[in-house]
Amino acid sequence: MSEAYSPVPELNLLKEFEERLGRCCYSQAVELREFGDLHGVETYSADPEFVGSFLGFACATLSGSDYALWRIDDRADLSSLPVVVFGDEGGIFIVARNVRELFQLLGCDRAIHVWDDCAEFDEDDQEHDRETSPDHDEYVAWLESHFGLAPPSHPNELVHAADEELGAQLASWVERFVQDA
Template sequence: MSHAYSPVPELNMLKEFEERLGRACYSQAVELREFGVVPGIKTWTADPEFVAGFLGFADATLSGSTYALWRVDDRADLSTLPVVVFGDEGGIFIVAHNIRELLRLFGCDREIHVWDDCAGFVEDDEDEQGDEASPDHVEYLAWLDQQFGLAPPSDPNELVQAADEELGAQLASWMGRFVEDV
């Protein structure tokens, strides 16, 4: 029997990294949580198809937003599924094309903000965390490069916008089957 954190190799590697550090202080507000669970998802709708459509895996903000994989289709490689953020005060938005793209976003060491109509990352001077780096951020950047050959984007919002432009309308259409006023 496997004791892996998830069926997603990249997330298992991130979990091992977190455990090696002994804490999750490598990127603002990010911490892995129980795989597959999206807290509060049934406040949107209890429809089993909707609930099964998302696989939660990490806290996105200190106030309760959550990152989840969106089961856009039945592909076997879950790491290639789009990533959404469930806002703590509402809103579900596409933030990355896949897990590796999200890992790059974590490299920016910024907390995502979820508004009524979009999600994105604000500059450090606009953010209440200030410009102090997360304690283990340098270790995360080295891990990201060593494990995947990846680096953070110069502008995280360009990645978020590209993913949203490609998949946002599809997500809204899919959600419209279950939730009014999407």
């Protein structure tokens, strides 16, 4: 890569991984796109403070849900910012406390669903019947080699912990800008 994809080293490593594969087939829950771009954020609020507080970086679903970093404060380490998902049919929810935690969730290779009251990953009991993404094993190896992380057995435990820690703060903040939030 001649230029960095983003100011977030971890996302740059993921971008390099995607480029090495030549495709995005390692998780059902992500596809990187232009860093900083967040489609439709203005439909929630056009207030510059609201719009500027999110740094989009990936599609979360084929139907239009998006991942973004929430600039909760002015910290320099953007990888430590909480990750939110903007639902294609509404809803903004905390998914992970930071980028590395999102990477763990992606290692589960499960689709994320965003409803009007929460966001969760599929957790079916029929693991053996579910097809994995073609490059999933390579992603899990990459996750371990670069960060010493493994996918959690129950991804929604991480999602719920992040929501427990930051969800009320996000909801309160969003209410300042979004009617009927």
